[in-house]
Amino acid sequence: MDQLKETLKGHHLRTTTCREDVLSTFITKKNALSHGDLEGALGENYDRVTIYRTLKTFLEKGIIHKVLDDEGLRYALCSHNCSEEQHQHDHIHFKCNACGETNCLENLSIPAVQLPAGYKPQNFNLLIQGTCPKCN
Amino acid sequence: MDQLKETLKGHHLRTTTCREDVLSTFITKKNALSHGDLEGALGENYDRVTIYRTLKTFLEKGIIHKVLDDEGLRYALCSHNCSEEQHQHDHIHFKCNACGETNCLENLSIPAVQLPAGYKPQNFNLLIQGTCPKCN
DNA sequence: AAATATTTTGCAACGCGGTTGCATGTAAGT
DNA sequence: ACTTACATGCAACCGCGTTGCAAAATATTT
Numbered sequence: 001m002d003q004l005k006e007t008l009k010g011h012h013l014r015t016t017t018c019r020e021d022v023l024s025t026f027i028t029k030k031n032a033l034s035h036g037d038l039e040g041a042l043g044e045n046y047d048r049v050t051i052y053r054t055l056k057t058f059l060e061k062g063i064i065h066k067v068l069d070d071e072g073l074r075y076a077l078c079s080h081n082c083s084e085e086q087h088q089h090d091h092i093h094f095k096c097n098a099c100g101e102t103n104c105l106e107n108l109s110i111p112a113v114q115l116p117a118g119y120k121p122q123n124f125n126l127l128i129q130g131t132c133p134k135c136n
Numbered sequence: 137m138d139q140l141k142e143t144l145k146g147h148h149l150r151t152t153t154c155r156e157d158v159l160s161t162f163i164t165k166k167n168a169l170s171h172g173d174l175e176g177a178l179g180e181n182y183d184r185v186t187i188y189r190t191l192k193t194f195l196e197k198g199i200i201h202k203v204l205d206d207e208g209l210r211y212a213l214c215s216h217n218c219s220e221e222q223h224q225h226d227h228i229h230f231k232c233n234a235c236g237e238t239n240c241l242e243n244l245s246i247p248a249v250q251l252p253a254g255y256k257p258q259n260f261n262l263l264i265q266g267t268c269p270k271c272n
Numbered sequence: 273a274a275a276t277a278t279t280t281t282g283c284a285a286c287g288c289g290g291t292t293g294c295a296t297g298t299a300a301g302t
Numbered sequence: 303a304c305t306t307a308c309a310t311g312c313a314a315c316c317g318c319g320t321t322g323c324a325a326a327a328t329a330t331t332t
Binding site: 014019045046053054 | 278
C-alpha cells in the first residue's frame, strides 16, 4: 500500500489527492513551509482554501506542527508520530537569515532553564536565527 | 524633565503625545502588548495607522522588540538600553496559557545549545508556555 | 455494482492585521 | 515668529486566513 495513503489512514483521514500532494511536499522539501509555499507548489491544482483546510486538519491530527517565525507562520512535519491525543511539544528551529529556510533540529533537546518561582512550564519553543551550513 | 520625553529624545525621536502615551502604556502594563492591546487602550485618541507607525519607529530605534507568539505578534520594552545600532538579541518569553499574558524573563540567559556542525547562530528566541505565578 | 451516508472541495464573500499615498498639522531650530 | 522637516489622519488597498453553502468525491452498505 502506498506510503502516503498509509500515513493518512493512520491518522484517521480520508485519502484525497490534495492531502497526498501536501503531505508529499512536506516529505520531499524537508524545511518548514508556509501556506504560500504550498500554494506556490500546488496552487495550480487546488484552491487556496483547500490548502488552508488541509493544513488545519493536519495540525489537529498531529501530522504537522506550527513553527514560530519572526515574520509569519510556517509548518513542519512532526518527527515522532504524534496523534490527535498526544503531541511532542518541544521544538528547536533554525532559521537561516541568508537563504530564509527554516528547519527543525530534531535531535537536540532544549536545555533546562531556571525559571523564577511560580512558573510552571508546559512546552518550549526555541527559534535560533543565523547562518545554515549551506550558506556559510 | 519628563521621563518619557527624555527616553524619546535619547533615541532621537520627536516627542509627540502619541509616542508618550504608547511608551507610557508599555511602562505601566509590564507585559508584552499587541497592536490591538494598544488600540484598545488608546484607540479613542489616535488613529490605528499612527499606532502602527509608532510601533514601527520604536522597533527601529530599539525601544521595543518583537515577541514571538504562536498566535500573533506582540511587542515589549527592551530592557537594556538598545539603540538603532546595537541591539540585545536574545530573549526568553513566558506565555501563560491561563491568563494569556506574555512576559519577558529579563534576568535569565538562554543556556548553550549544541548545534550541529556548520550552523552559526546569531540570536535566540525562546518561548515557554505554561502557567504563570498569578494563575497557579 | 449501485445506492447511500458522510466528508471534502471549490467558489464567493467576508474580516482582520498591516501598509501606502497624500494632504494637513505639529515640533523644533534659526 | 518663520521655516523646515517630520508626524498624523484619512482613505484606500493588500495579503492572510476564515466561513457558508452547493457540488463533487470518498467510504460504506446492500
